[in-house]
Every structure is written in C-alpha cells, then in structure tokens.
Amino acid sequence: MKCWVAGLVWLAVTGFSVSAQAAEPPAPAPHNRAEAVKVIADLRRVVADGGIERLESVRIGGIDQWVSIRGNDRRNPVLLMLHGGPGWVAMPTSWYFQRGWEEYFTVVQWDQRGAGKTYVANDPAQVAPTMSRERMIADSEEMVAWLRREFGKDKIFVMGQSWGSYLGLELAQRRPGWLHAYIGIGQLTNAPESERRGWAWTLQQAREDGNAEAVAELEALAPYAPGSAPVPLENLFKQRRWLNYYGGMVHNRRGGDAEAAAITLSPEYTDQDVAGIWKGNDFSMQHLLGEVLTLDMSAVRELKVPLFLFEGRHDYNVSSELAAQWFQTVKAPTKQLVWFEQSAHEVMIEEPGKTLLTLVQQVRPIAERAGDGAR
Known part of the structure; x- marks a missing residue:
C-alpha cells in the first residue's frame, strides 16, 4: 500500500514536471527600458468588467495637461492625487504604489503645469509667465470641475502630497462642496x-x-x-x-534614488517624457519653490470637509510634528490623523499596504454613505 501511494506521488510530481517542460518557456528577463515597461504595463492592465484605463491630455488653464485615469469600476469614487515638488510627479511611480487603490477608487494622476508630461507637451517659454501659486490653484479647481463633469460626480476625493498638500488645502477651503474629503500626505503647514x-x-x-x-x-x-x-x-x-x-525624506534610505529609478519604468512615460522629468522638476522649483517655503498654512483654523492626515513619523522634509500640531487646532466635520511609523515623507511608497487599508477602511466609507461608489 505504501509503495502504491508513493508511486502515485511520484507520478504526480513527474507528471507536473513533464507538463511544465512541455509548456512554452517563460519569457526572458527584460534587457532594456522598453521591455521592462511592457512587462509592468501588461501586469497591471485593467481587465475588470467596467474598468477604466485612460492616458490623455485635458485642456486646463489654457494648455494641454496630462492625466492618467485608472480603476476597476467607473462607479467607484474618484480620487485625484496632487503631486509634490513643485514638479515632483507621482504618475510615473504610481505603477508601484497605486494598483490596489484602483479596486476601490477611480484614481487620477495629474502632471501639473510645468511638470512631467505636461512640461514636455508645452513650450516652457510660454508657460513660464503663468507659473504662480494662484494659477496652480485655479488649475486644480478646473481639474476637479472637469472630473466631476466627466464622471457625473457631485463630489470627489482630493489627496495632496507635500507641495500638493498646499493646493489640496486651498481646494478644501475654496471648494468644500466639491469634495467628499481632503487627504493630506506630508502636509505643509508652517513652512519656514x-x-x-x-x-x-x-x-x-x-x-x-x-x-x-x-x-x-x-x-x-x-x-x-x-x-x-x-x-x-x-x-x-x-x-x-x-x-x-540621513533619511529625513525616505526613512532609513539615503535619498530618493529608488523612487527616481522607478520613474524610468513608468508605462505612462515615453523616453522623451522620462528625459523631461528632471527639466520640469527644475523648472517648477525655480518658479514656485522659494515662495512656497514662506507660507504659513497653520493659520487655517476651520474646514468644511472631512480631513485626513497621513503623516510619516520620521518626516523632516516637511515636518510631520508641525502638521500634527496644526491638526489639533483645526476644526472639521470629522478629522483623523494617521501615523505611519516606518515612513518619512513618501508615505504611499514607504508603507503602501497601510496606505491602501486606510483609504479603503477610513476614507472610502464617506463616499459610500453619500451613495457614491460600486456596491
């Protein structure tokens, strides 16, 4: 009996081996950017019934501005991410941190004026005179208005990271009726x-x-x-x-080299776009960063939308300690401060699992209670 069972096990194992050998051999490892990007693009392709996967330019503020729109179900709440910098785009690393979000939200990555694909698509000399904080806020308002129309939504979620948290907080003050909630990551408060x-x-x-x-x-x-x-x-x-x-931007890492390398694998970016990222980053910083670092948003004492802060415990790039102090003073319909104990400034990349869980368990229910979202 034991020999018979052993024989079955042997047949099963060798049978599997024969099947594997008879199957088509796996594709070779990628040797260049194009091959690697193809692998990533195919792996994360949205194949869900009713899903959405768009990469396009939208006319915002008089110029063409690029967005990536991805999600498994068009009925889900819309989540617009406002990237940091100024000029440090999130679209080209979203392939790493965002895929799980797309099951619960329609996620919009937007390369702002002077940044990323939008920088490459426009003449910098013509855009330069328009690079002001008020123009960037107006662009953000136009983008939210366009998304509300495009998806037939009364409200969307806005998430702002670093410089984007300045734009997001301005939106939360100026257009509270357009937002389910505002989520700040690496929230800018008292910049000096x-x-x-x-x-x-x-x-x-x-x-x-x-x-x-x-x-x-x-x-x-x-x-x-x-x-x-x-x-x-x-x-x-x-x-x-x-x-x-010393790890003040990315905890226990010496700078953002890993993130910079991940940018080069973005399926949304052509070789020309990748080459233009750093030019756009410099362009945006030269026009906006100095003034941004004079801002004191801690004077904001009340919001009319729910507020979430996702803060890295080790963030010294934009002080999470100051953000937490501001959080204690601001009034909002509901508010929640979530600490990410193993993160600095790049929470969504440093702790992507906890970011996803928090978005799904704490943030999305606000839209569900308002009747927005697939059931």
Missing part, C-alpha cells in the same frame, strides 16, 4: 518653521555621525530660514542633500 526644524535635525544627525563635511556645510548656512524670507535655493539644496542622506 519646518525648514528650521529640518535643518536642526539634520545638523544633529551629522554631529552624532561625526560627519565633518556635513557639519561644516550645514553650520555655514546659519542662521537658516530666519523669519519668513525665502530660503535661497542654493542653501535649500545644501540642506536637503544632508537631510536626504
């Missing part, structure tokens, strides 16, 4: 104080590390970000160099 705290933390890390080069370079910046005057970008970049080195 955030800069000072980031510099002080970085200097402390450098001293503890015995890094004489970093200490000398950081001490030479003192007094750093005094008052509310714009920080010269040259000084800012020196501070960020060492802040990133």
Whole structure:
C-alpha cells in the first residue's frame, strides 16, 4: 500500500514536471527600458468588467495637461492625487504604489503645469509667465470641475502630497462642496518653521555621525530660514542633500534614488517624457519653490470637509510634528490623523499596504454613505 501511494506521488510530481517542460518557456528577463515597461504595463492592465484605463491630455488653464485615469469600476469614487515638488510627479511611480487603490477608487494622476508630461507637451517659454501659486490653484479647481463633469460626480476625493498638500488645502477651503474629503500626505503647514526644524535635525544627525563635511556645510548656512524670507535655493539644496542622506525624506534610505529609478519604468512615460522629468522638476522649483517655503498654512483654523492626515513619523522634509500640531487646532466635520511609523515623507511608497487599508477602511466609507461608489 505504501509503495502504491508513493508511486502515485511520484507520478504526480513527474507528471507536473513533464507538463511544465512541455509548456512554452517563460519569457526572458527584460534587457532594456522598453521591455521592462511592457512587462509592468501588461501586469497591471485593467481587465475588470467596467474598468477604466485612460492616458490623455485635458485642456486646463489654457494648455494641454496630462492625466492618467485608472480603476476597476467607473462607479467607484474618484480620487485625484496632487503631486509634490513643485514638479515632483507621482504618475510615473504610481505603477508601484497605486494598483490596489484602483479596486476601490477611480484614481487620477495629474502632471501639473510645468511638470512631467505636461512640461514636455508645452513650450516652457510660454508657460513660464503663468507659473504662480494662484494659477496652480485655479488649475486644480478646473481639474476637479472637469472630473466631476466627466464622471457625473457631485463630489470627489482630493489627496495632496507635500507641495500638493498646499493646493489640496486651498481646494478644501475654496471648494468644500466639491469634495467628499481632503487627504493630506506630508502636509505643509508652517513652512519656514519646518525648514528650521529640518535643518536642526539634520545638523544633529551629522554631529552624532561625526560627519565633518556635513557639519561644516550645514553650520555655514546659519542662521537658516530666519523669519519668513525665502530660503535661497542654493542653501535649500545644501540642506536637503544632508537631510536626504540621513533619511529625513525616505526613512532609513539615503535619498530618493529608488523612487527616481522607478520613474524610468513608468508605462505612462515615453523616453522623451522620462528625459523631461528632471527639466520640469527644475523648472517648477525655480518658479514656485522659494515662495512656497514662506507660507504659513497653520493659520487655517476651520474646514468644511472631512480631513485626513497621513503623516510619516520620521518626516523632516516637511515636518510631520508641525502638521500634527496644526491638526489639533483645526476644526472639521470629522478629522483623523494617521501615523505611519516606518515612513518619512513618501508615505504611499514607504508603507503602501497601510496606505491602501486606510483609504479603503477610513476614507472610502464617506463616499459610500453619500451613495457614491460600486456596491
């Protein structure tokens, strides 16, 4: 009897082996960007009945601006993500962190004016005079209005990360009737104080590390970000160099090299788009960043929409400590602060599982209660 059973097991194992050998051999590993992108694009292709997968330009603010729209069911709530920077696009890394969201939301990634695919699609010389905070807010309002019309939704969700959290908070104040809720990641509050705290933390890390080069370079910046005057970008970049080195942007990583590499695998981006990302990032920073770092949004004391903050415990790029202090002072119909204990500034990339769970369990029910979403 034992021999008979053993024989069946042997047949099953060898039979599987024969079947595997008879099957078509697996595709070879990709050797270049085009091959790698094809693998990623096919793996995450939206095949669900009633799904949506669009990549297109929309006329916003008088220029063509690019969006990616993806989801498994058009009936789901719409979630617009406002990327950081200015100019640090999220569309080309969304293939990594976003796929799970698409089962519960129709997710919109938008390359803002002066950034990413939108930068490449337009003449920088013509766009440059329009690069202002008010124009960017107006673009955001136009984008939300277009999505509401396009999908027949009274309200959508808006998520703002870093610089995008400034735009998102402005939207929440100006157009509360258009939003189910506002979600801030790496929320900008008192920017000058955030800069000072980031510099002080970085200097402390450098001293503890015995890094004489970093200490000398950081001490030479003192007094750093005094008052509310714009920080010269040259000084800012020196501070960020060492802040990133010590994990103040991505926890336990020395900078955003992994994220930058992931950008090159984006199915939404052509080779020309990838080459233009860094030009667009520099272009946007030169026109917007200095002024942004003078802002103090902690004066906002009341919102008329539900508020969520997703904050990395180790975020010193935009101080999560200051964001938490502001959260305690602001009034909203409902509000929730969610700490991500293993993250710094890139919460959705550093803890994608917890981000997904929080969106599904805490955020989406607001739309469901309003009758918006597939059942």
